Structure formats: structure tokens, C-alpha cells
Amino acid sequence: MNKDIVIIGAGLTGLAIAHYLIKVGFSVAVIEKENRTGGVINSHHEEGFLYESGPNTGVISWPEVAELFEELKPNCKLITANPKAKRRLIWKGKKWNAIPSGLFSAIATPLFTLNDKFRVLGEPWRKPGSNPMENLSDFVCRRLGKSFLDYVVDPFVSGVYAGKTDYLIPKYALPKLYNLEQKYGSFIKGSMAKAKEKKNNPRLQKATKEVFSAEGGLQRLTDALAQSVGETNIFTSCEGTNINQSENGYLTKTKYEGKEIEITSKYVVTTTGAFTLPELLPFINHETLKPITNLQYAKIVQVILGYNKWQGCNIKAFGGLVPSKEKRKILGVLFTSSFFEGRAPEGGALLSVFMGGTRMPEQYDFRDDEIIGILKTEIPEMMQLNSFNPDMLKIFRYRNAIAQYGADSKERFETIEKLEEKYQGLFLAGSMRNGIGMADRIKQAKTIVDKIMQK
Ligand SMILES: Cc1cc2nc3c(=O)[nH]c(=O)nc-3n(C[C@H](O)[C@H](O)[C@H](O)COP(=O)(O)OP(=O)(O)OC[C@H]3O[C@@H](n4cnc5c(N)ncnc54)[C@H](O)[C@@H]3O)c2cc1C
Incomplete structure (x- = not known):
């Protein structure tokens, strides 16, 4: 078989890449090891409940999310969280306390110390940090104070990364927040400047911070993408997939429905976890892949x-x-x-x-x-x-x-870039770079397709 692009993995990233590519006329093959598409996205209707295993909600943090849902209409309908249930609660002592949403609740909240409440007022005048490898604990303590670290950022990081603030590096794990300080000197000044920029740019306004899902469950999103890609272009239950260099690009071998199949393509995009790369890409030395496969x-x-x-x-x-x-x-x-x-x-x-x-x-x-x-x-x-x-x-x-985007991220990102430069036509995608959420996956898919089109 000959295709323009082979994509490994039929989760949100792989399906979104395939969808965008097909739309602009490329031929694709999506190779998936499980017997279903969607990856970790999986919606279940059982016993009168509709629940998700894997992700429950995403945030419309990039315009690409809203645009993708527009494209997938009517097969998939975007829904957003009820604003009446937007309070975020934090456990302190023996009860839930709402994260303050305004000045008065910020003054009254028992979550922060009086000292830190006053300290926040000085945030716009605090000097930006100069250590790009500063961890999130130090970053937040320096700008906002320890009680903000303990009672907002630490639980927030558990909710998003299931991680720890002393491991994650803001430059890589929370680049938007990091850049507010680096570019505007402060979170408060930066947020105000960003809001202004947004006002003058209709595309940026599509990124809303709203929480999203799809009507009927998140799987409707990946099902709609799979439908757009087309059944004949998706190969599920594939075993022993590996990719090697060939004369005009790459040769992907896999066992599909009991038969060995071979696909030649100019481009290959992997969307699977960092740990899968040594088996998938045997032509790259394991030692070279170490900065990527070390990802926690x-x-x-x-x-x-x-x-x-x-x-x-x-x-x-x-x-x-x-x-x-x-x-x-x-x-x-x-x-x-x-x-x-x-x-x-x-x-x-x-x-x-x-x-x-x-x-x-x-x-x-x-x-x-x-x-x-x-x-x-x-x-x-x-x-x-x-x-x-x-x-x-x-x-x-x-x-x-x-x-977990820790201090090893710099080396990982640089290694990925070097490999993509050395092996033209190879792209390493998925959550090992460019963020961990569903919105990041959609944005990454669009960026990769733009790069392929430029080539
Ligand atoms: C429990 C959990 C909760 C989450 N909660 C949220 C949330 O609330 N909000 C949010 O925005 N994000 C959340 N995420 C992250 C979000 O789910 C992911 O960013 C996104 O769905 C990942 O999509 P993906 O396609 O990159 O990876 P995956 O969904 O993992 O897809 C990769 C695919 O590759 C396949 N594969 C693996 N190895 C091979 C191989 N050798 N050959 C062929 N195929 C292979 C896998 O079977 C899989 O289908 C959560 C993730 C998890 C696990």
C-alpha cells in the first residue's frame, strides 16, 4: 500500500491529524493497536448514567478547539459546562471552600493567610524571575506566597497533571502562566494585556476558557473524527507495528487481520506514548531516544x-x-x-x-x-x-x-526537534510535547498538518 502519511495511534491526536490531512486532499493510513478508536477517550452509557473513563472535560483554551467542533457539525455537538455550577472547591480542614471569584470573597476566604492576601496586591510590582528552570513551587511562592501554592496551585496541579509542584517546571508545564511573567512582568499585568489583545482579535476570542465536552459524551468527538477519516483509512487491532526508512520516505509494517501489511509513505507521525518509540522506530538508536523515553x-x-x-x-x-x-x-x-x-x-x-x-x-x-x-x-x-x-x-x-513536564523537558523537546530535522518526514506528536490536555492535542494536530503542507 502507498499513502502520503502514516499515523500511529487512533486517539484524539492521530484522528485529528488524519481528519485535517484528508480535508486538504492527502491520503492517510491510521494504525491502531486496540480494537477501537478514541484512545483514552471512552464514553459509557450504563444503568441510567453517562460517564467517561479517561478525560471528563476539556478547556476551550485554543481557537482550534472551537473550529474543530464547527467542522464536525452535525456529527458532533460541542457542549459547555453549566455556568451555574462553575464554583471550584478546595478541601481545607474539614470542609470544601470555594476558590474566590471576586474581591470580597478573596478578602473573606479562609484559604489564604492574611499576609499573602496583602502580598497579592504587590504582585504587579514584583521582579520577574530569571531562572527558566525554576520549579512551580518556587515560582508561585515567589510571586504569590506559600498559601496560594498550598491551597490553589498544588490542588490545581493535582487536578490537571496529577503531579507535584516541586517537579513541574512552569516554562514547560504551564507556559501560558510562565510567559505572563516573562513577557509582561506579572500575572496581573499580563492577564490584563492579554484580555486587551483578545478584544481586538476575533480569532483569539474563540478561546474562551470554557469547559467543554460533546453532547452524548466525549467519544462523540473521536467518533466524528473517525467518521470523517473514513473506515477504510483506519486499521485497528494492529500488532507488532514498526517503521523503517525506505528509499522515498518510510516503510511501515504491521500485522492486520492476521496478515502482514506494508505501507510506504513520505511522512510518518507517531502519536503514542514516549515509551513506545524504541519498538516503533527501530532505525533510531535507543540511546538517542533516551531523553524522550525517560519521560515520567x-x-x-x-x-x-x-x-x-x-x-x-x-x-x-x-x-x-x-x-x-x-x-x-x-x-x-x-x-x-x-x-x-x-x-x-x-x-x-x-x-x-x-x-x-x-x-x-x-x-x-x-x-x-x-x-x-x-x-x-x-x-x-x-x-x-x-x-x-x-x-x-x-x-x-x-x-x-x-x-510530567519536569526539568528534563528541555532536553526532550530538543531531541525531538533534532530527530525531526535529521529524519525528514518524521513527526513525533502526542502528549510528550506541546501540552497534555485535549485542547493541546487538537492544536498540535493542526500545527503538524500545517507543517506538512508547507513541505
Ligand atoms: C485518566 C485521564 C484523564 C484525563 N483527563 C483529562 C481532562 O480532564 N482534560 C483534558 O484536556 N485532558 C485529559 N487527559 C488527557 C487527554 O485525554 C489526552 O490529552 C488525549 O486524549 C490524548 O490523546 P492522544 O491521541 O494523544 O493519546 P491516546 O488517547 O493515548 O491515543 C494513543 C493511541 O495510540 C495507540 N497505540 C499505542 N501504542 C501503539 C502502537 N504500538 N501501535 C499502534 N497504536 C498504538 C493507543 O492504543 C491509543 O489508541 C486525561 C488523560 C487520562 C489518561
């Missing part, structure tokens, strides 16, 4: 709890995050049925609990009864339930869930 991933245990009748605390909020300092055994809970309609029976609730992460990696290896044991002590107290007893309980484990 957070392990996540995700537990879905469905209640036909909710009798706990007020969950009209987005969810709650738990700071490390509080030493609880969960990272956080999303109140999914509060911000998306139709996720639980009327009067019921759907919660998505996150555990493990780099804070408690050992939980990944806990047996189901051990996980349930933890939830039996944590959930009733934290959610004000008389007893645990959910009507539906599902446990999912992800060994390589979220890439």
Missing part, C-alpha cells in the same frame, strides 16, 4: 460513582480538589452531573473521583477492595453522605496517564 507519566486511578438519588452535600459546583497538605487519600472529585446535563437519573448524581497521581503512585497497584476501602472512609465524610453505597461503581487504572 503520572499513574491515575479513576473511580466513577453513580447515585440514583443524591443525599449528600450541595454539589452545585464543578468539583473539589484536595491539597497535598490536607493528607487525604484522594486527589479530587468532579461533580460531573452538576455541570453537564443527562449524566445521571433525575435527582441523582455522577461523581468522578481521581486517585494516585505522582502524590500517591502506590494506589495504582491497590486491589479494587483496597480502593473501595479508601473511598468508604473518604467519600462519606467529604461529601456529607450517611454511607458510601453508590448505585454504580466503576474503577479504571491508567499506568501512563499524564506526562
Whole structure:
């Protein structure tokens, strides 16, 4: 078989790349090892609940997200979280406290010390840092103070990265925040300047910070992409895939439906985890790949709890995050049925609990009864339930869930660039670079396709 481009992996990244390429007339083959498309995105309709294993929500942080949903109409409809349930809660002491949303709540909140509340007022005048490898803990303490680190950034990082603030490097893990300081001298001044820039640029206005999903579940997004790519261009249940250089580009070999198939192509894009590269790309020395394959991933245990009748605390909020300092055994809970309609029976609730992460990696290896044991002590107290007893309980484990952008990122990104320069037509995509969220994947897909078109 001969194709313009071979894409390895039919998750969001691979499918989005294939969709954009097909739209501009390239021929593609998407090679997937599982028997389904979508990668970690997986929506389930069961027992009156609609729940997600893998990601639950994304943020429309790039215009490309809104534009992709526009393109996929009517096969997939963008939905955004109910603004009435936008409160973000943080566990402190023995209860949930809302993250302040205005001046008065900021003054009154018990989350921050009085000293740090005053300190924030001086943020615009604080000198920008000069160490690009400063970790997130130091970065936040320097600009905002320790209580902001402990009660906003630490739990936020658990919610997004399932990671730790002393490991992540803002330059790589939170580049938008890092650049506010570097470019504008302060978070506050930078946010104001950004808001102004946005006002004058209609395309930038499509990036809204709103939380998104698709009507019927996130899988509708990857299903719509797969439909756009076309069944005949996607090869699922492929085994032993490997790529080698050939005269005019690359030769991909894989076992599909019991037969060995070979595809020649000018371009190859991998979208799989960093750890898959040595097997996929045998023509690259393992030592050369080390800065990429060394990438650490957070392990996540995700537990879905469905209640036909909710009798706990007020969950009209987005969810709650738990700071490390509080030493609880969960990272956080999303109140999914509060911000998306139709996720639980009327009067019921759907919660998505996150555990493990780099804070408690050992939980990944806990047996189901051990996980349930933890939830039996944590959930009733934290959610004000008389007893645990959910009507539906599902446990999912992800060994390589979220890439951790630590101090090794610089070398990793440079190695990827060098390899792409050396092996023309090869692109290494996925969450090993360019961010970890779904919005980042969509933006990355668009950028790669633009690069291929330029070539
Ligand atoms: C538990 C969890 C929760 C998350 N929560 C959020 C969230 O709330 N918001 C958010 O924005 N993002 C979240 N993310 C991240 C988000 O899911 C990802 O950014 C995105 O879905 C990844 O898409 P991908 O295509 O890059 O990777 P994947 O979805 O992992 O797809 C890669 C595909 O490659 C296939 N593959 C692997 N090896 C091979 C091989 N050798 N040959 C062929 N195929 C292969 C895999 O089977 C898979 O289908 C979460 C991720 C996880 C795991």
C-alpha cells in the first residue's frame, strides 16, 4: 500500500491529524493497536448514567478547539459546562471552600493567610524571575506566597497533571502562566494585556476558557473524527507495528487481520506514548531516544460513582480538589452531573473521583477492595453522605496517564526537534510535547498538518 502519511495511534491526536490531512486532499493510513478508536477517550452509557473513563472535560483554551467542533457539525455537538455550577472547591480542614471569584470573597476566604492576601496586591510590582528552570513551587511562592501554592496551585496541579509542584517546571508545564511573567512582568499585568489583545482579535476570542465536552459524551468527538477519516483509512487491532526508512520516505509494517501489511509513505507521525518509540522506530538508536523515553507519566486511578438519588452535600459546583497538605487519600472529585446535563437519573448524581497521581503512585497497584476501602472512609465524610453505597461503581487504572513536564523537558523537546530535522518526514506528536490536555492535542494536530503542507 502507498499513502502520503502514516499515523500511529487512533486517539484524539492521530484522528485529528488524519481528519485535517484528508480535508486538504492527502491520503492517510491510521494504525491502531486496540480494537477501537478514541484512545483514552471512552464514553459509557450504563444503568441510567453517562460517564467517561479517561478525560471528563476539556478547556476551550485554543481557537482550534472551537473550529474543530464547527467542522464536525452535525456529527458532533460541542457542549459547555453549566455556568451555574462553575464554583471550584478546595478541601481545607474539614470542609470544601470555594476558590474566590471576586474581591470580597478573596478578602473573606479562609484559604489564604492574611499576609499573602496583602502580598497579592504587590504582585504587579514584583521582579520577574530569571531562572527558566525554576520549579512551580518556587515560582508561585515567589510571586504569590506559600498559601496560594498550598491551597490553589498544588490542588490545581493535582487536578490537571496529577503531579507535584516541586517537579513541574512552569516554562514547560504551564507556559501560558510562565510567559505572563516573562513577557509582561506579572500575572496581573499580563492577564490584563492579554484580555486587551483578545478584544481586538476575533480569532483569539474563540478561546474562551470554557469547559467543554460533546453532547452524548466525549467519544462523540473521536467518533466524528473517525467518521470523517473514513473506515477504510483506519486499521485497528494492529500488532507488532514498526517503521523503517525506505528509499522515498518510510516503510511501515504491521500485522492486520492476521496478515502482514506494508505501507510506504513520505511522512510518518507517531502519536503514542514516549515509551513506545524504541519498538516503533527501530532505525533510531535507543540511546538517542533516551531523553524522550525517560519521560515520567503520572499513574491515575479513576473511580466513577453513580447515585440514583443524591443525599449528600450541595454539589452545585464543578468539583473539589484536595491539597497535598490536607493528607487525604484522594486527589479530587468532579461533580460531573452538576455541570453537564443527562449524566445521571433525575435527582441523582455522577461523581468522578481521581486517585494516585505522582502524590500517591502506590494506589495504582491497590486491589479494587483496597480502593473501595479508601473511598468508604473518604467519600462519606467529604461529601456529607450517611454511607458510601453508590448505585454504580466503576474503577479504571491508567499506568501512563499524564506526562510530567519536569526539568528534563528541555532536553526532550530538543531531541525531538533534532530527530525531526535529521529524519525528514518524521513527526513525533502526542502528549510528550506541546501540552497534555485535549485542547493541546487538537492544536498540535493542526500545527503538524500545517507543517506538512508547507513541505
Ligand atoms: C485518566 C485521564 C484523564 C484525563 N483527563 C483529562 C481532562 O480532564 N482534560 C483534558 O484536556 N485532558 C485529559 N487527559 C488527557 C487527554 O485525554 C489526552 O490529552 C488525549 O486524549 C490524548 O490523546 P492522544 O491521541 O494523544 O493519546 P491516546 O488517547 O493515548 O491515543 C494513543 C493511541 O495510540 C495507540 N497505540 C499505542 N501504542 C501503539 C502502537 N504500538 N501501535 C499502534 N497504536 C498504538 C493507543 O492504543 C491509543 O489508541 C486525561 C488523560 C487520562 C489518561
